[in-house]
Amino acid sequence: MNQIKYETVIGLEVHSELSTKTKAFCSCTTEFGGEVNTHCCPVCTGMPGTLPVLNKKVVEYAIKMGLATNCAITKSGKQDRKNYFYPDLPKAYQISQFDLPLCTQGHVIIHTPEGKKRIGITRIHIEEDAGKLLHDVLPEKSLVDYNRCGVPLIEIVSEPDLRSADEAKLFLEELKSILECLEVSDCKMQEGSLRCDVNVSVRPVGQVEFNTRTEMKNINSFSAACRAIEYEAQRQIRIREEGGTVVQQTLRWNDEKGESVTMRSKEEAHDYRYFPEPDLVPIVVSDEQIKAIRNTIPELPSAKRERYMSDYGLGEYEAGLICLSKDMSRFFEGCAALGANPKSVSNWLLGDISRMLNEKNLQAGDIHIKPEDMAAFLKLIESGVISNTAGKKVMEEMFETGKTPQVIVKEQGLEQVSDTSVLDGIVKEVIAANPKSVEDYKRGKTNALGYLVGQAMRASKGKANPQMLGGMIQEILSGM
Numbered sequence: 001m002n003q004i005k006y007e008t009v010i011g012l013e014v015h016s017e018l019s020t021k022t023k024a025f026c027s028c029t030t031e032f033g034g035e036v037n038t039h040c041c042p043v044c045t046g047m048p049g050t051l052p053v054l055n056k057k058v059v060e061y062a063i064k065m066g067l068a069t070n071c072a073i074t075k076s077g078k079q080d081r082k083n084y085f086y087p088d089l090p091k092a093y094q095i096s097q098f099d100l101p102l103c104t105q106g107h108v109i110i111h112t113p114e115g116k117k118r119i120g121i122t123r124i125h126i127e128e129d130a131g132k133l134l135h136d137v138l139p140e141k142s143l144v145d146y147n148r149c150g151v152p153l154i155e156i157v158s159e160p161d162l163r164s165a166d167e168a169k170l171f172l173e174e175l176k177s178i179l180e181c182l183e184v185s186d187c188k189m190q191e192g193s194l195r196c197d198v199n200v201s202v203r204p205v206g207q208v209e210f211n212t213r214t215e216m217k218n219i220n221s222f223s224a225a226c227r228a229i230e231y232e233a234q235r236q237i238r239i240r241e242e243g244g245t246v247v248q249q250t251l252r253w254n255d256e257k258g259e260s261v262t263m264r265s266k267e268e269a270h271d272y273r274y275f276p277e278p279d280l281v282p283i284v285v286s287d288e289q290i291k292a293i294r295n296t297i298p299e300l301p302s303a304k305r306e307r308y309m310s311d312y313g314l315g316e317y318e319a320g321l322i323c324l325s326k327d328m329s330r331f332f333e334g335c336a337a338l339g340a341n342p343k344s345v346s347n348w349l350l351g352d353i354s355r356m357l358n359e360k361n362l363q364a365g366d367i368h369i370k371p372e373d374m375a376a377f378l379k380l381i382e383s384g385v386i387s388n389t390a391g392k393k394v395m396e397e398m399f400e401t402g403k404t405p406q407v408i409v410k411e412q413g414l415e416q417v418s419d420t421s422v423l424d425g426i427v428k429e430v431i432a433a434n435p436k437s438v439e440d441y442k443r444g445k446t447n448a449l450g451y452l453v454g455q456a457m458r459a460s461k462g463k464a465n466p467q468m469l470g471g472m473i474q475e476i477l478s479g480m
């Protein structure tokens with residue numbers, strides 16, 4: 001039988017809470033958390049007779065994101081009611097945008113191992129968030145917290161241009177870095193500020209038309225999105241291989257179990273009875289407003305990446321990783337401005353520092369090392385005051401305590417020993433203790449030298465200058 005090769009087709013709908021001070025249609029705070037039902041008022045809890053007024057920052061932030069992702073801005077738009085019943089939605093409708101989204105037809109570029117790839121943005125529209133159901137406070141009863149009701153969101157809808165979980169992750173990371181760069185969302189995934197719906201279909205390689213897709217709702221981490229995509233693609237391939245049909249439906253991804261479960265058959269737009277929101281005036285945006293917003297856009301991650309490659313000589317991959325995080329690139333540039341070697345900064349940042357951040361579940365914003373301490377630290381290594389091995393210890397301590405490298409080196413006695421009389425003793429001891437390696441070396445096994453240097457480094461507790469040790473050992477051996 002012919003083995004069919006399949007390709008995965010993915011389109012994402014990304015929801016990002018905007019970091020405005022107040023909600024979309026009232027003056028309640030958008031602050032996360034708080035005592036339940038304290039960040040709400042008659043407007044955002046849908047009391048009869050109340051009227052919404054659109055927060056103009058919401059429009060500004062959404063347009064900013066639209067411009068940064070190369071979208072066209074709708075100059076004469078409106079908002080619509082999307083009607084559905086759910087206990088976390090007190091009005092029984094969500095104010096959203098249907099046929100006239102604020103931004104359309106944009107794109108972003110992602111950097112895949114195969115090179116650059118353009119991912120289309122179908123639309124970006126504004127809408128409001130819903131409340132939160134609390135199922136485990138009281139036994140057999142559910143409670144509802146309306147604090148999130150009316151918090152403004154943008155929904156960014158991609159074209160079905162993504163072809164793998166890895167590409168989807170790169171796209172999400174790119175969007176997150178742009179949102180952070182523009183300061184329009186805090187993107188705190190653990191607080192639900194950034195979440196996505198994942199649409200997946202599979203088709204035989206070479207087939208032009210798309211097959212039926214399924215949609216998985218409300219995924220709130222990039223890694224969960226990847227797992228959901230991979231699981232769903234495999235499930236659909238299996239159905240097709242067995243001669244079945246993939247049914248268009250909405251699924252819920254259960255990340256703990258690593259499987260998707262059916263929520264409902266696919267809803268259509270008409271199920272929501274969309275109609276123009278009668279309580280709000282149309283959204284009219286002038287060219288001047290667009291221009292003024294465009295002027296507030298800082299250097300975007302993509303431009304920054306190019307600059308890091310040309311000005312600092314970083315590779316595309318390193319530059320890309322640093323530019324994904326605003327805090328990381330700020331730290332990097334702070335160090336480079338002080339004359340620190342950019343490649344060394346990049347190596348420590350993406351190596352030991354990133355490892356420690358990961359281990360402790362921290363973000364780049366939690367790096368408490370001052371750029372001047374980082375620059376001083378690199379100088380200590382470059383000038384041979386401390387070895388690279390001791391450097392790792394110093395870095396760990398700097399990361400943990402925020403102490404200066406000079407203080408750490410002094411406190412822990414980590415200065416590299418370059419005093420030949422001290423090194424001489426160590427070298428002689430090591431040579432005497434390892435006659436076999438000495439023999440090997442003499443028989444031409446040059447890597448025996450590395451072993452002896454390693455032993456000597458160990459004897460010095462990592463403090464000896466390895467270059468000097470190497471030279472001294474070699475000299476003694478060649479005279480033997």
Ligand code: ADP
Pocket residue numbers: 009010011012013157158159160161199200201210211212213
């Ligand atoms: P809806 O509003 O019903 O969810 P849209 O047309 O807005 O439908 O599409 C939603 C998402 O689904 C978009 O991100 C789009 O790229 C993606 N999508 C559409 N068709 C497919 C397909 N066949 N396979 C995978 N993704 C798809």
Ligand code: MG
Pocket residue numbers: 013197215
């Ligand atoms: Mg959808």
Ligand code: ZN
Pocket residue numbers: 023026027028039040041042043044045150
């Ligand atoms: Zn309110």
